Amino acid sequence: MSDRDLRGIDPELARRTASLALAARRAVEGALGGEHRSPYLGASVVFAEHREYRPGDDLRALDWRAYARLDRHFVKRFEQETNLRALLLADRSASMSYRGARALCSKAELAETLLAALALVALRQGDAVGVLPFAREPGSYLPPRARADHMEGVLAALTGDLRGADASDLGRALAEVGDRFHRRGLVALASDLLDVDDAEGAAIGAALARLRARGHDVVVFHVIDPDEIDLELGVPARFEALEGDLCIEVDPALVRARYTEHVGAFLAGWRDRAAEVGARYTLARTDVPAERALGEVLDRRRR
Numbered sequence: 001m002s003d004r005d006l007r008g009i010d011p012e013l014a015r016r017t018a019s020l021a022l023a024a025r026r027a028v029e030g031a032l033g034g035e036h037r038s039p040y041l042g043a044s045v046v047f048a049e050h051r052e053y054r055p056g057d058d059l060r061a062l063d064w065r066a067y068a069r070l071d072r073h074f075v076k077r078f079e080q081e082t083n084l085r086a087l088l089l090a091d092r093s094a095s096m097s098y099r100g101a102r103a104l105c106s107k108a109e110l111a112e113t114l115l116a117a118l119a120l121v122a123l124r125q126g127d128a129v130g131v132l133p134f135a136r137e138p139g140s141y142l143p144p145r146a147r148a149d150h151m152e153g154v155l156a157a158l159t160g161d162l163r164g165a166d167a168s169d170l171g172r173a174l175a176e177v178g179d180r181f182h183r184r185g186l187v188a189l190a191s192d193l194l195d196v197d198d199a200e201g202a203a204i205g206a207a208l209a210r211l212r213a214r215g216h217d218v219v220v221f222h223v224i225d226p227d228e229i230d231l232e233l234g235v236p237a238r239f240e241a242l243e244g245d246l247c248i249e250v251d252p253a254l255v256r257a258r259y260t261e262h263v264g265a266f267l268a269g270w271r272d273r274a275a276e277v278g279a280r281y282t283l284a285r286t287d288v289p290a291e292r293a294l295g296e297v298l299d300r301r302r303r
Contacts, residue, residue, distance in 0.1 A: 017155040023109075023290065024116035030291030031117070031298055050074040084127040085144045085185035087177060088115040090158050091223075093135040093168035094242040095194050100227035103286035107223045111190035112158045113290045114221050118188055119154045121298065130181075131157035134173035135166035141180065167195045167243040174207035184215035188297075190284070192223050193270055195243065201273065209277040218279035219297050222270055226287045229267075231259050 050066060053073035061075040090111055099106035105113070119129045123146065130144035131154055142157045170191060177187060196204065211218050226232070236251040252259075267283065274281035284293035 016159045017152070020112055020116050020155050020159055021151070023113045024120050027113055027117040027290040027294050028120055030289065031295035050076060083146065084122060085130070085181070085183055086118065086122045086127060087130045087132060087144060087181050087185065087187050088119060088154070088158070089173055089177065089187065089189040089191070090115055090131065090133045091135070091168050091170070091189075091191035092133045092139060092160060093166050093195075095167070095192055096223070098225055098228075098242060099286065100225045102226050102232075104289065105286055107192055107225055107286055110284055110286050110290060111221065111223045114223075114284060114294055115188060115190050116155060116158055117290065117294050118186075118219075118297070119151065122186075123148065123151055123154075128185075129154055132173060132176065132180075133157060133160055134168060134170070134176075136169050137166075138173050138176045141176070144185075170196065171200060171203050171207060174204065174211070178207070178210060178214075181216070182214075186217045186219065187211055188219040188221070190221040190223055192228075201269065205273045205277060208274070208279050212278045218274075218277070220270070220274050220279055220281045221284045221293060221297075222267070222281065223284045223286070224267070226285060229260070229263055229285075231256050 050063060051074065053062065053075050058075070063074045063076050066072070066074040092108070096108040096111060097106055099109075104110075115131075119131075122129050126146055128144035128146040129150065131142040133139035139160065140157070142153055145153075168191065170189075170193070181187065208218055208220075231252045233252040236249060238247065238249045240247045271281050271283075280297060282293045282296045284290070
C-alpha cells in the first residue's frame with residue numbers, strides 16, 4: 001500500500017495498515033511458494049432444480065429423500081457460483097493483545113495477518129470481502145465488496161484498537177453473521193476462543209452448524225501464544241488478567257502438569273467441535289510463521 005493510498009488517515013493507523021499489508025503479502029507468498037495449484041478459495045455451489053433420473057446420470061447426484069417420498073428417482077442439479085463472498089471475523093478483545101517472550105507477534109497481530117492474507121487472495125481473484133470485528137459487542141461491519149481498492153478498508157477494519165478490557169462474545173458475533181450474511185460464502189474466524197464455558201461452547205458449536213447448514217464454508221483460526229499452551233516459566237510469577245481484575249501468584253512448576261492437561265483438553269475440544277460441524281480448524285501459534293496456518297487453509301486437498 002502506497003503513502004498516497006493512506007493520505008488523510010491517522011499516521012499510526014497508516015503505519016499499522018502498511019505493516020499489515022506487507023505481512024499479508026509475505027504470508028500469501030510463503031504459503032503458496034513453489035506451488036502450481038490455484039490459490040482459489042473455492043466457489044460455492046447452489047441448488048438449482050430436480051429432474052428425473054436418466055441412464056448415465058451420476059449416481060452421486062441421486063436424491064434419496066425424494067425417492068423415499070415419491071418412490072421415483074430424481075437427481076439434483078446445481079449451479080456453480082464463480083464469485084465467492086468472504087466475511088472475516090476478527091476477535092478484538094483485550095486478551096488478543098498478549099505477546100509472550102517466544103512469540104513472533106501478538107495474538108491480535110497474527111489474527112490480523114491471517115485474515116488480511118485471506119482477503120488479499122480473495123480480492124485478487126475477484127471475490128468480495130467483508131469484515132466484522134468483535135469483542136463484547138460486534139464492531140462496525142464492513143460489507144463485502146470486490147473492488148481492488150477495497151483492501152484498504154479491510155486493513156483499516158482489521159487494525160482497529162483492541163476493545164479496552166472487554167472479553168469477547170463470539171456467540172453474539174456469529175448471530176450477527178447469520179443476520180447479515182445470507183448468500184453462501186466463506187466465514188473465517190480468528191480468535192483465541194478464551195472465556196467460553198461448556199454451555200457457551202455448545203451454543204457456539206450450534207451457531208457454526210447453522211452457518212454450515214446454510215452452505216457457508218467455515219474456517220476457524222485458533223490463535224494461541226506458546227505461553228498459554230505449556231506455561232514454560234521458570235520462576236513463581238504474578239498473573240494479571242487482561243480482561244477483568246483477577247490477579248494471582250503461581251509457581252508454574254507446581255501446576256504445569258495439570259495446566260497442560262487442561263489446555264490440551266481445551267484445544268482438543270475446539271478441534272472436535274469444529275470437525276463435528278464440518279468447519280476447518282487450524283491451530284495458529286504466535287511462535288510459528290503465519291504462512292504455516294494460512295497454507296493449511298489454502299490447501300484444497302484438506303476439503
